[in-house]
Amino acid sequence: xxxxxxxxxxxxxxxxxxxxxxxxxxxxxxxxxxxxxxxxxxxxxxxxxxxxxxxxxxxxxxxxxxxxxxxxxxxxxxxxxxxxxxxxxxxxxxxxxxxxxxxxxxxxxxxxxxxxxxxxxxxxxxxxxxxxxxxxxxxxxxxxxxxxxxxxxxxxxxxxxxxxxxxxxxxxxxxxxxxxxxxxxxxxxxxxxxxxxxxxxx
Amino acid sequence: xxxxxxxxxxxxxxxxxxxxxxxxxxxxxxxxxxxxxxxxxxxxxxxxxxxxxxxxxxxxxxxxxxxxxxxxxxxxxxxxxxxxxxxxxxxxxxxxxxxxxxxxxxxxxxxxxxxxxxxxxxxxxxxxxxxxxxxxxxxxxxxxxxxxxxxxxxxxxxxxxxxxxxxxxxxxxxxxxxxxxxxxxxxxxxxxxxxxxxxxxxxxxxxxxxxxxxxxxxxxxxxxxxxxxxxxxxxxxxxxxxxxxxxxxxxxx
Numbered sequence: 001x002x003x004x005x006x007x008x009x010x011x012x013x014x015x016x017x018x019x020x021x022x023x024x025x026x027x028x029x030x031x032x033x034x035x036x037x038x039x040x041x042x043x044x045x046x047x048x049x050x051x052x053x054x055x056x057x058x059x060x061x062x063x064x065x066x067x068x069x070x071x072x073x074x075x076x077x078x079x080x081x082x083x084x085x086x087x088x089x090x091x092x093x094x095x096x097x098x099x100x101x102x103x104x105x106x107x108x109x110x111x112x113x114x115x116x117x118x119x120x121x122x123x124x125x126x127x128x129x130x131x132x133x134x135x136x137x138x139x140x141x142x143x144x145x146x147x148x149x150x151x152x153x154x155x156x157x158x159x160x161x162x163x164x165x166x167x168x169x170x171x172x173x174x175x176x177x178x179x180x181x182x183x184x185x186x187x188x189x190x191x192x193x194x195x196x197x198x199x200x201x202x
Numbered sequence: 203x204x205x206x207x208x209x210x211x212x213x214x215x216x217x218x219x220x221x222x223x224x225x226x227x228x229x230x231x232x233x234x235x236x237x238x239x240x241x242x243x244x245x246x247x248x249x250x251x252x253x254x255x256x257x258x259x260x261x262x263x264x265x266x267x268x269x270x271x272x273x274x275x276x277x278x279x280x281x282x283x284x285x286x287x288x289x290x291x292x293x294x295x296x297x298x299x300x301x302x303x304x305x306x307x308x309x310x311x312x313x314x315x316x317x318x319x320x321x322x323x324x325x326x327x328x329x330x331x332x333x334x335x336x337x338x339x340x341x342x343x344x345x346x347x348x349x350x351x352x353x354x355x356x357x358x359x360x361x362x363x364x365x366x367x368x369x370x371x372x373x374x375x376x377x378x379x380x381x382x383x384x385x386x387x388x389x390x391x392x393x394x395x396x397x398x399x400x401x402x403x404x405x406x407x408x409x410x411x412x413x414x415x416x417x418x419x420x421x422x423x424x425x426x427x428x429x430x431x432x433x434x435x436x437x438x439x440x441x442x443x444x445x446x447x448x449x450x451x452x453x454x455x
Contacts, residue, residue, distance in 0.1 A: 011323050012295050019276055048323035111204070112422060114325065114368060116399045118205045118247055118452040139205065139452040141278060143325040143368070160204060182278050182300065184242075184455050 003198065004039035007031045008055040010046035010079055019181035023192045036063045041072060041198040046079030050104065050146065051091035053083045061097060068099075073172040073201050075194055081175030082148055084168065090146045099173055100165075102149040109161025114145040121156040121166055121178075128155045130169050130176075132193050138186045140166070140178035147177060172201060205452040206416045206444070207247040207423035208437060209401060210430045212237060213254045214267055214283075219431070220254065232431070235270040241430065242275055244437035245455040249275065250303065250371075250425060253283025254346065265297045272298025282330055282371075286310075291318055295326070303371055305330040306344040309351050309358075312365055319366030328401075329362035330371040331355055333388055340388050347375050355388065356395050363396045370400045371425065377405025379428070384411055386419035393420040401425050409443040416449045 003020065007013055007029045020027045020043075027043075028035070036042060042064060046052060056064075068074055076084050085096045088104035096103075107113045123136040140158075147164035150157055156167035158177070167176045174194065180187035212219045212234045219232050238249055251271060253264060272279050281294040282303030291302045302322075308315055308329050318327045332347050333340040333355035340355035351358075359370050372392050374385035384405045393400040399422035402415045406426035415421045430436045445451040 011326070014296060014298055015272075015300055018272070018298070022274075022276070047325055112397055112399055114398065115204065116325065116369060117207050117422065120203065135454075137454075139454055182276060184276050186454070187276060 002039060003027045003041045003043055004030045004035050005043045005045065006056070006060075008046065008052065008060075010048050010052035010055075013045060015179075015181045016043070016045045016077065019188065019191055023188055023195060025191070025195055033059045033063045036067055039067065039072060041075065041194075041201075042067055043075045043077065044080035044083060045077040046083075047143070048079065049090060050079065050082060050088040051094050053079065053096070054091070054094045056083070064097065068172065071172065071201055073194070073198050074174065076175035077181075078144060078177060078179060081165070081168065081177050082146060084173065084175045085148050088146055099170075100148070100151055100153060100168055100175075102151055104146045104148050106146050107144075107160055107162065107164070111161040114143060115147075115160040116143045117141065119158050119160065119166075119178075121158060124155050124157075126155075128169055129197050130167060130174050130190060130193050131155065132196075134186055134189055134193075140176075140180070140183040140186055142166075142178045144177060172197070203450045205247070205450045206421070207401075208412075208441065208451075209248040209250055209423055209425040210237075210241045210246045210437070211250045211252060211403070211425050211427040212271070213252050213427055214264060215254055217264055217267055234267050235273075237431065238271045238275055241437055242277060244435060245441055245452070246277065246430070246437050247452055248278045248280065248423070250280040250282065251299075252281075252303070265293055268294055268297040268299055280328055282328070287314070288317060288321065291322070295322065301326050301328050301368075303328040303330045305332065306349075308362060309342070309344045309353070312361065315362060315365040315367055319368070324366050324368035327367050328369045328371050329359075329367040330373065331358060331362075331392075332373045332375050334375040335385075335388070340391070343375060356391050359392045359396050359400075363398045367398060369398055370396060372400055372402055374404035378403075380405055381407025381428070383407060384415035384419055384421070384424065386414050389415055389419035389421050393422070399423060409440055412440065412444055413447050413449060416444070
């Protein structure tokens with residue numbers, strides 16, 4: 001199976017590719033929207049500034065939306081999770097995909113920003129396919145300054161001065177604020193779980 | 203709650219891990235990939251590979267070593283040593299590094315910090331500062347501690363953060379390799395001055411030294427080499443020791 005990893009110029013994808021391969025996935029890095037054709041799943045990774053997501057213009061948005069409509073799972077990582085929301089205070093003019101309600105906000109308080117390091121995941125009570133076999137309070141590796149609000153589809157919450165969505169899950173749409181490719185065994189388990197969703201969706 | 207990080211440093215020369223005292227007298231401590239795998243099993247939070255002689259000898263960090271170290275590692279990996287240009291950074295990032303650490307190059311051309319942050323994001327750019335106490339202040343040294351810079355450590359850390367650095371790796375030259383404890387005063391001064399995380403380095407000798415640098419020194423992470431190299435389970439034992447003393451640690455791995 002081939003998972004399309006969208007390269008839109010927001011950071012290096014070496015680690016993400018390596019981690020997906022380690023759990024047995026067939027990944028191809030795509031930088032043109034035609035790459036979505038025939039993809040078994042779409043992964044939107046990315047680090048850095050929210051403005052970078054403007055590279056994912058209308059043709060990408062249409063392509064991804066219609067893929068979701070065909071039952072293709074979507075997985076956003078870090079900036080990719082934030083892009084699932086309506087937008088971000090980091091780049092107010094850049095629209096998000098709007099699959100999740102609300103806008104991303106800058107982390108502020110008596111803490112250091114960016115939020116860098118390992119923090120706990122408080123899992124929601126409802127069952128999650130993404131977190132199958134991962135206990136609540138497991139640690140994951142984060143590095144970000146902006147965060148997504150806690151919404152109805154939030155499946156994991158993390159607190160850094162304020163609580164934010166560290167993972168969302170609704171149907172075949174998934175997103176994580178942390179880096180599963182850098183989160184040790186927990187991260188690899190999560191990627192394995194996503195692969196199972198992809199296999200089940202086919 | 204955000205955990206304090208323990209970072210194992212592999213000082214690499216010619217493909218082997220070495221360890222010096224006050225940046226001098228290097229001795230062999232093993233194969234980097236084997237050590238990396240062991241630390242990962244023991245629960246280390248992050249790894250740093252420093253090509254300790256790269257700047258002096260004009261070599262880039264050993265790309266082959268980075269590839270071997272990163273292959274089976276799913277925790278953050280930082281690489282430093284001899285990174286002087288965008289091309290140098292690209293080479294180590296393509297080889298598997300998540301972050302690059304700039305020291306002499308950042309002093310010589312601070313614009314490189316910003317250029318790298320724009321391309322890879324601030325999270326990928328660490329500015330390493332080697333500092334030494336003198337005349338009631340903390341002087342900055344470049345080129346593996348051999349060349350005194352005109353800048354002062356706290357001010358330089360603030361400038362580096364403003365220019366786009368995502369973290370500061372702060373090494374006390376006075377304490378490096380001495381096992382006499384971190385320079386908590388230096389660490390706290392920098393940590394309180396900048397918003398970005400500060401990694402304390404130089405002087406780790408006992409578990410209590412880590413308690414000190416995380417509390418008194420206000421460090422966000424602590425980096426050490428020899429304290430981890432020469433005994434099995436050192437990382438696990440240290441994490442449990444620190445957790446029992448109220449320092450937030452990642453204990454699941």
